[in-house]
Amino acid sequence: MTDTTSPITRGHAEAATPIAPGRTPWKQEAIGFVLGFALLALLPLIFGDTYARHILIMAFIYAIVASNWDLSLGYGGVFNFGHLALFGIGVYAYSLLTKLAEFDPWIALFASGVIATLAAILVTIPILRLKGIYIILVTFGFAQLVMQVIISQSAITGGTQGLVRIPGLYVFDHNMVRDGKSAYFYIALALLVASTLFLRVFVRSRAGASIVALRDNEEYAVSRGVSIVRQRMLTLAASAFFTGIAGAFYAAYQRNASIDVFGMSLATIILSMVLLGGTSTIYGAIIASFVLTIFAEWMADFGAWRPMITAVLIIGVMLAYPSGLVGMIKASWGAIAGRLKRPG
Amino acid sequence: MSALAEILFGGLFQGSLYAMMAVGLALVWTTIGVFNFSHGVFMMLGAYIAWQLVELGLPAAVAFPIAVVVMAGVGWILQASVVRPLIGRPNIVLVVVITTLAAGSLIENGALTVWGPRSKQIPALIAGNTTIGGVGVSLHQIAIIVITPLILAALWMFLNRTRLGLALRAVAQNEDAGHLVGLNVTALYGLAFAIAASLAGLAGIFMGGYRFMSPVMGSDPLLKALIVVVFGGISSISGPIFAAYLIGFFEAACSYYFGLYWTPALLFGVLILTLMVRPEGIFASRSRGLA
Secondary structure, three states, X not given: OHXXXXXXXXXXXXXXXXXXXXXXXXXXXXXXXXHHHXXXXXXXXHOOOHHHHHHHHHHHHHHHHHHHHHHHHHHOOOOOOOHHHHHHHHHHHHXXXXXXXXXXXXXXXXXXXXXXXXXXXXXXHHHOOOOHHHHHHHHHHHHHHHHHHHHHOHHHHOHHHOEEOOOOOOOOOOOOOOOOOHHHHHHHHHHHHHHHHHHHHHHHOHHHHHHHHHHHOHHHHHHOOOOHHHHHHHHHHHHHHHHHHHHHHHHHHHOEEOHHHHOHHHHHHHHXXXXXXXXXXXXXXXXXXXXXXXXXHHOHHHOOHHHXXXXXXXXXXXXXXXXXXXXXXXXXXXXXXXXXXXXX | OHHHHHHHHHHHHHHHHXXXXXXXXXXXXXXXXXXXXXXXXXXXXXXXXXXXXXXXXXXXXXXXXXXXXXXXXXXXXXHHHHHHHHOOOOOHHHHHHHHHHHHHHHHHHHHHHHXXXXXXXXXXXXXXXXXXXXXXXXXXHHXXXXXXXXXXXXXXXXXXXXXXXXXXXXXXXXXXXXXXXXXXXXXXXXXXXXXXXXXXXXXXXXXXOOOOEOOOOOHHHHHHHHHHHHHHOOOOOHHHHHHHHHHHHHHHHHHXXXXXXXXXXXXXXXXXXXXXXXXXXXXXXXXXXXX
């Protein structure tokens, strides 16, 4: 146990040190991964009522969106503020494909991921030459552009009214409505597992190492033959696929689509999940998605005070632990491990 | 003739509002190197404070300056609480985005709790209407068109002709050198935020005089200010000012010829094209510095 914790604690002590991919041996991570998701798969046994399951399904969707954002924002260092537009594109792609083109819902779900990926490649073109703050502004502009186009094409997209009665998913002849949401729960969980597996394999691969290298020392990485154009496109495209699928699933689950998905409030919530969890971890964003979603439900009684309390907590955590919840966990884990080690 | 007058007037008016907002954003970016996402909320808060003071019985001529000064204080406090503690951290740009967004959400929901969701309006700077070149306009809007360049000129004078303004620009250009020659860098950071917040507050007062106010009134102007600074280049004060008027005219012309629905889409399209050709903005030089 001391073998694994010591490099992590050392990494935390030097706050500027980036978390390199592949520090935890992959076997240990695989065990943790399987155990963690097996635990999540058992949750419907504890939470029988549909409302609790609904909250969990929403947490899974947010976790997919947030953890994919962590790939471009945390690992890639690309300040892509149009990530929620990719989610929104997934929502509308699924809705229009199933409603107007009458695609099979599962094919539409997959196609939405592909469309979001193509949109991500498209938005990468103007930001190839840009850095830092300019990327924020252009991607932000891209998100607004997509929203404005959807609003102005109200004949097809429903405009500000949105779309209703979108076909849902199906599993053979299983009744999706009267099963206490367990089918949707397991589909959402399966998507989260697939997305997380993809993200972790990606960030541990050579491609993942190269995008981190570009983030940390662009000139050096380029001089060693890493192509900034190709890797930046790869980063954004990779972060878009499951985001688009999450959007499509969201539309299939909610059975409606509205332009609210492009709004600032959802973007703020998901961004706080990424940063609150701690960037460049993938797992941090997932943990923070669960924490924030459940926390928001738990505080439902506070009414108007809820967003204010959440805001104060986000500021508090960011000021005290800039590396987020994962940094907090690692710091406390390091303290416990250190105390355990000392007597021995 | 009336088409031209309408575009000209609309452009000048919108451009003035955008310029007031964008200059504050650019000022904070150049001095501190962070992006203030609560800038739109500053605008809303300035308008609500002015409304509250007028409601308490103060005349507008007294209430408006007080609101602007209070906003300077709000800007300073925000800077001290959610920006200053993060200076020197490696991922400051990103973390400040989320802390200012959260602070903005806090203030916005606070305003909603205190003042309620019902729309309000504050008195116009000058009441009444007139007709110029066949276009009906309110005197309030003409007052804004006249006052804004004066305030921007005063800001330019401050940044270029006073010791304090020069110190602010010095910190913007080279923070370490600013420390070395004995400038109080932390205080200057606070000052940049204070000026930005009071300008935004003033823009809010302008806007509250001709449109109904709501706690979310700042989000659209913030978005427009973002476009303006991207378009004009964020590394200067003059770039965003030119860009603000240019975008004002562009919007006025677009909504006249293509209709209100297509204007935002066209605007963003032009914006993205501009950035592909000139990433640093059309009026900017490559260096990061003020004026």
